[in-house]
Amino acid sequence: GAGVSQSPSNKVTEKGKDVELRCDPISGHTALYWYRQSLGQGLEFLIYFQGNSAPDKSGLPSDRFSAERTGGSVSTLTIQRTQQEDSAVYLCASSLAAGTGDTQYFGPGTRLTVL
Amino acid sequence: SQQGEEDPQALSIQEGENATMNCSYKTSINNLQWYRQNSGRGLVHLILIRSNEREKHSGRLRVTLDTSKKSSSLLITASRAADTASYFCATDGNQFYFGTGTSLTVIP
Numbered sequence: 001g002a003g004v005s006q007s008p009s010n011k012v013t014e015k016g017k018d019v020e021l022r023c024d025p026i027s028g029h030t031a032l033y034w035y036r037q038s039l040g041q042g043l044e045f046l047i048y049f050q051g052n053s054a055p056d057k058s059g060l061p062s063d064r065f066s067a068e069r070t071g072g073s074v075s076t077l078t079i080q081r082t083q084q085e086d087s088a089v090y091l092c093a094s095s096l097a098a099g100t101g102d103t104q105y106f107g108p109g110t111r112l113t114v115l
Numbered sequence: 116s117q118q119g120e121e122d123p124q125a126l127s128i129q130e131g132e133n134a135t136m137n138c139s140y141k142t143s144i145n146n147l148q149w150y151r152q153n154s155g156r157g158l159v160h161l162i163l164i165r166s167n168e169r170e171k172h173s174g175r176l177r178v179t180l181d182t183s184k185k186s187s188s189l190l191i192t193a194s195r196a197a198d199t200a201s202y203f204c205a206t207d208g209n210q211f212y213f214g215t216g217t218s219l220t221v222i223p
Binding site: 004035041042043045089091093103104105106107108109 | 148150156157158159160163203205212213214215216
């Protein structure tokens with residue numbers, strides 16, 4: 001079946017503008033994760049959703065970042081009033097459940113550039 | 116803060132040689148996974164090792180886990196140019212904690 005998809009693949013925006021990044025997880029996967037990866041760095045956990053439970057937002061770097069997951073499927077990561085330090089690749093992953101040992105399947109990422 | 120830390124940060128070898136990457140982590144785990152990333156985009160799962168396992172093989176990959184030292188190693192045997200990528204270890208919890216990765220370059 002189809003893998004995790006993300007859109008757009010690239011986004012260039014001006015400082016201060018809001019952006020929305022979209023993630024379509026694998027059908028049937030109840031867990032969805034957002035990560036951020038700056039150039040040459042590891043993955044920084046941002047947020048994850050598990051079914052209908054309240055999302056774990058502990059990784060969000062500031063209140064400018066928010067995410068939603070509608071109907072337990074598609075997720076949108078919103079960054080308000082973007083700053084240059086927000087420039088990074090934003091990766092989404094899904095897994096069958098959020099239990100230990102569940103493989104995460106990653107999307108190709110959205111490369112965000114804030115000018 | 117990130118839990119997994121890989122070393123070396125970068126590794127360059129000749130095709131056909133073996134590549135060994137190490138991962139250290141801080142707290143107790145149930146599982147440790149290794150992922151591969153090409154060109155700074157999506158990661159691909161390689162192998163999972165559970166806390167009660169010491170060694171696991173998958174094709175040219177061999178993973179070891181030493182829970183007493185809180186460390187794991189990934190060995191790629193008979194490396195190929197196509198193995199050039201970044202390799203990350205990830206430990207479990209409510210989320211997955213990914214390390215900073217080892218950048219492997221295999222020279223043809």
